Amino acid sequence: MMAPGEHEFEVVSSKDVHIGHVVGLRVDDVRMPGGSVAKREVVEHLGAVAIAAVDDDGAVTLIHQYRHPLGRRIWELPAGLLDEADELPVDAARRELVEEAGVTANRWETLVDVAASPGFTDEVVRVFLAREVSEVDREALGHDDEEADLVVHKVPLAEAVRMALAGELVNGATVAGVLAAHAVLTGAAETRPADAEWRDRPRTFAKRSR
Template sequence: MASEHDLPPQTRIGPWGRHATRSVYRNPWIHLREDAVIRPDGNPGVYGVVEFSHIAVGVVAVDDSNQIVLVGQHRYPLNYYSWEIPEGGCHKESDSPEQAAARELREETGLEAKRWDYLGCLALSNSVSDEVAHLFLARDLSHGPAAPEPTEILQVKWISLKEACRQVLEGKITESISIAGLLRARHFLEREKSGLPKTEYRREV
């Protein structure tokens, strides 16, 4: 059994040790690597990690009547139809999450917003991937034409924020970015309405 003192400091990842890594698969969106590790119990093992080239974004767009927009589409990996807040992403080396959020909102729904608030970040699957999402609240909306990507067949509907949060709690909305975004938006708006200080969310997990 290896001791943690047998591993040079640069290979320590918390209680884990990493002494080798290899690339298994890569495409423009993800990179799968396999690390040879020393586990916290001191035994050797392997750990697969999915690295994402993009940062995810999600937008809760709220109008003056406290209605929010949801986007419906079929999700290929789980083969089911999902209602979600407008979402997308940006390459880590290109535009900012704020720019990506505005672009995705416009492309998927035709909406543009004059007022933006940050609702924090999420670690989406931190046991196997480094994917992170940033959440935004969009208000003072104006309508225009949508321009979804060719791979997207989308439906758009408006429901109250209260109803959307009820669907989250009843398990009808199951996508993680939407769940966190809707609940944080409700929390943010309730604090604002009560005159409480704005929640200052961290921009890193």
């Protein structure tokens, strides 16, 4: 019998349940350590990027956005799906920061990679730190119905940390990004390069549409 941590969780079979525009649901039959086979539901996701854009005054840009599964608007970092083939994550982040917040940045670094809920989904969000920021006219870009409703607000980074710890920020990538940005800018931690290796970037669902 193998020691704990040595078992290979082999996928014996897999069945697609639903393939949508943004996510897919499949059920895998997986070989367990004792020899039995267990079903595991997996939500496939395109993956996403989020941006902690911090200006020279130490304020981070947040957006107030309606999230239908929660049934309310919540404060988040600007973010978006990796839904354009062959687009580098940092380039997707640049695009989303302009489209959602009307902000550009000259300096980009990787903060953290956040697995949204690895018990059932492969969704992972890469959060970037953007600095040397400036504002552009996002209204000139045009927006769909949801993006047209976004409220953009700058918050001192220390206040954003307080909001996270008070439960006023609940989006996982936002909480992680705010805390990580604060750690970096107070000298407690360091960033990685903007093109750092991303081992857990989701790719399964993206391959379905190619």
